[in-house]
Amino acid sequence: xxxxxxxxxxxxxxxxxxxxxxxxxxxxxxxxxxxxxxxxxxxxxxxxxxxxxxxxxxxxxxxxxxxxxxxxxxxxxxxxxxxxxxxxxxxxxxxxxxxxxxxxxxxxxxxxxxxxxxxxx
Amino acid sequence: xxxxxxxxxxxxxxxxxxxxxxxxxxxxxxxxxxxxxxxxxxxxxxxxxxxxxxxxxxxxxxxxxxxxxxxxxxxxxxxxxxxxxxxxxxxxxxxxxxxxxxxxxx
Numbered sequence: 001x002x003x004x005x006x007x008x009x010x011x012x013x014x015x016x017x018x019x020x021x022x023x024x025x026x027x028x029x030x031x032x033x034x035x036x037x038x039x040x041x042x043x044x045x046x047x048x049x050x051x052x053x054x055x056x057x058x059x060x061x062x063x064x065x066x067x068x069x070x071x072x073x074x075x076x077x078x079x080x081x082x083x084x085x086x087x088x089x090x091x092x093x094x095x096x097x098x099x100x101x102x103x104x105x106x107x108x109x110x111x112x113x114x115x116x117x118x119x120x121x
Numbered sequence: 122x123x124x125x126x127x128x129x130x131x132x133x134x135x136x137x138x139x140x141x142x143x144x145x146x147x148x149x150x151x152x153x154x155x156x157x158x159x160x161x162x163x164x165x166x167x168x169x170x171x172x173x174x175x176x177x178x179x180x181x182x183x184x185x186x187x188x189x190x191x192x193x194x195x196x197x198x199x200x201x202x203x204x205x206x207x208x209x210x211x212x213x214x215x216x217x218x219x220x221x222x223x224x225x226x227x
Contacts, residue, residue: 049215
């Protein structure tokens, strides 16, 4: 059974750095063509892809956030970490991690439940 | 960057109606398009991938079509469980979601 779960702070102050961890089970990020990404959704708004990391440590970033976002993985712990610097109230959102469809395609096949992050002083 | 535009933004329909949602890409994405359903407070769930492939376990009343820049999601006979928000997503070049279509009860 494939599961993903996000964890991290629920409240951060403006200008602080957000660190979120995605802990997964049921697959390995050592597997060829595997990838895990982060997607966020402000309350009442659309989904926005943020970043993705592949099995070979290749990384992709949303160009609009590239200077603020970093994605890393720890395959021994089955974790993917997202850091986002200089947080602002507009970054308040539910943050999801999700796994690609692997050989079925690079869509987001499996999703975590999401974690709500509020940016406020 | 590839932009995805969905229409309509909101759709009011009744149980049993045939519903069609359109998604347009700002440049050709081939068939690399997925459709997701999202209910309030829940993560999105994939319905269709590769433009027309039905995800396992998804009812056959859902279907997808299109290629290049124009895509559609069709629900052949709307059921009570289908009232939700639907998103298209391209994965030809990185990943971009549409702005969503909320299907409401008429």
